[in-house]
Amino acid sequence: MNSFQFQRISNWLIDGAWSSVEPAEMIADFCERLVAAGLPLWRFGIFIRTLHPEIFGRNFIWKQGEDVEIGSVDFEILETPEFARSPLRVVFEQGLEVRGRANDPDGKRFPFLDDMRAEGATDYIAVPVPFLDGSIHATSWITQHPGGFSDDDIAAIRAIIAPLARVSEIISLRRTAEMLLDTYVGNRAGARILGGQIRRGHTDTMQAAIWLSDLRGFTALSDRLPAETVVEILNGYFDCQVTAIRGHGGEVLKFMGDGLLAVFPIDEYVGDAAHVCARVLEAARESRASVEALAHPVGDAVERFRFGVALHVGNILYGNIGGGNRLDFTCIGPAVNLAARLEKITARLGRTVVASEGFANVCRHDWHELGEFPIAGFSKAQRVYGLAEETPVVMA
Missing domain, CATH: 3.30.70.1230 (Nucleotide cyclase, GGDEF domain)
Incomplete structure (x- = not known):
C-alpha cells in the first residue's frame, strides 16, 4: 500500500470522515480510498452491536462495484447454526482475529468461507474492533487477489482499525442515543x-x-x-x-x-x-x-x-x-x-x-x-x- 495515502485515510477517519454524511456513504468512501491506496480489497463488512431491546446489531457490507448493503439482525441469530459456525462468533466472543486463506484446511470449519471462495475469494480476515466501553465489534476483509493479502496488507488493515473504531463508535453512540430515545420516549x-x-x-x-x-x-x-x-x-x-x-x-x-x-x-x-x-x-x-x-x-x-x-x-x-x-x-x-x-x-x-x-x-x-x-x-x-x-x- 501507498504509505502516504494510507496516512491520509487514517487522518480522514480521525477527523471524523467529514466528507461523508451517512454511515453507508462513509463506508463506501473508506473502502474506495483503501483500494485507491493499493489494498486489494474486494469485499468489506463492519458489524456493530447495538443497545436495543430487539436488535442485536447492524451490518454494512461493501463490495466492489455495488452499493453498500445495510442490514440488521435480532437476538435470535445467536441461537442459529449459522452463527455458531461463523468466524464472527470467534471475534465477538473471544476478541480474536480469524484468517481464512484459499486452500487453508483450518478455514474449512467456517461454511461462510466456502461460499466466499465460490465467488473467487482468495483470502479472508476478520478483525475485532474494540470500543472504549470494552465492547467488541467486528470487521471482515476479503480479497480476490492471487495469493491473498500480503503481510503489508494485513499490517495496514490492523493499523487502520483504531481510527476506524473511533469514528464508528461516535456514529454508533449517536444512533444508540436516537434508538433509546425512540424506544423510551417516542x-x-x-x-x-x-x-x-x-x-x-x-x-x-x-x-x-x-x-x-x-x-x-x-x-x-x-x-x-x-x-x-x-x-x-x-x-x-x-x-x-x-x-x-x-x-x-x-x-x-x-x-x-x-x-x-x-x-x-x-x-x-x-x-x-x-x-x-x-x-x-x-x-x-x-x-x-x-x-x-x-x-x-x-x-x-x-x-x-x-x-x-x-x-x-x-x-x-x-x-x-x-x-x-x-x-x-x-x-x-x-x-x-x-x-x-x-x-x-x-x-x-x-x-x-x-x-x-x-x-x-x-x-x-x-x-x-x-x-x-x-x-x-x-x-x-x-x-x-x-x-x-x-x-x-x-x-x-
Whole structure:
C-alpha cells in the first residue's frame, strides 16, 4: 500500500470522515480510498452491536462495484447454526482475529468461507474492533487477489482499525442515543430531546388527537396471577395497540401500569384534522380486534381480555415537565384531562371505543350518542359518543 495515502485515510477517519454524511456513504468512501491506496480489497463488512431491546446489531457490507448493503439482525441469530459456525462468533466472543486463506484446511470449519471462495475469494480476515466501553465489534476483509493479502496488507488493515473504531463508535453512540430515545420516549419526543430541547419548561402547544386506554379488570388480574405472567400479558396487550398506533401516524408517549397515552399530531397549516382522526379511529378498530383475539394460557385456563379507549381532539402542552434534574417529556392540558375522564366512562358504558363530541364532529362516522355525563373538574357536562357497530358489554 501507498504509505502516504494510507496516512491520509487514517487522518480522514480521525477527523471524523467529514466528507461523508451517512454511515453507508462513509463506508463506501473508506473502502474506495483503501483500494485507491493499493489494498486489494474486494469485499468489506463492519458489524456493530447495538443497545436495543430487539436488535442485536447492524451490518454494512461493501463490495466492489455495488452499493453498500445495510442490514440488521435480532437476538435470535445467536441461537442459529449459522452463527455458531461463523468466524464472527470467534471475534465477538473471544476478541480474536480469524484468517481464512484459499486452500487453508483450518478455514474449512467456517461454511461462510466456502461460499466466499465460490465467488473467487482468495483470502479472508476478520478483525475485532474494540470500543472504549470494552465492547467488541467486528470487521471482515476479503480479497480476490492471487495469493491473498500480503503481510503489508494485513499490517495496514490492523493499523487502520483504531481510527476506524473511533469514528464508528461516535456514529454508533449517536444512533444508540436516537434508538433509546425512540424506544423510551417516542420518535417525535426523542428528536426534540436530541435536538437540545432538554430544559425544564421547554414546551410547545400542539393540536393533536389524543388516545387514552386501559385494560379492563387489570387490578383483579394482577392480584390472582404471578407478576411474571402479568408482565407477559401486558407486553402482549400493548403490542396489540402500539403496532396500530404507530402504523397510523401516532406516537406512544407513556405507559402507566395498564394505561397507554398516545397522540396523533395535527398539522394546523395543512388542515388535516379529519384525516388524522380517521386514522386514529382505524387504529382503535385494529387494536380492538387484536385485543379480542389475544389469548394467554394460564394453567388449564385461557385468559381473554377487553380494553377501553377514549378519543379526543384538542390543544395540548407538549414538552419537559418534572422536578430538578428528573424530567419527563409528555403532554398535559385540559384536553388530556378530558380524555382521561372519558376513558373511565368506557367501562361504565360497556364500550371499547368512546369519543368526545369534538372528536366525533371532526371524524365523521356512524356514531351513536351515548348521552351527557358530568366530568370531574369540568364545569359543563360532556356529550359522549360510541360506535354504532359496537354492542355494549358490561363486565361483572
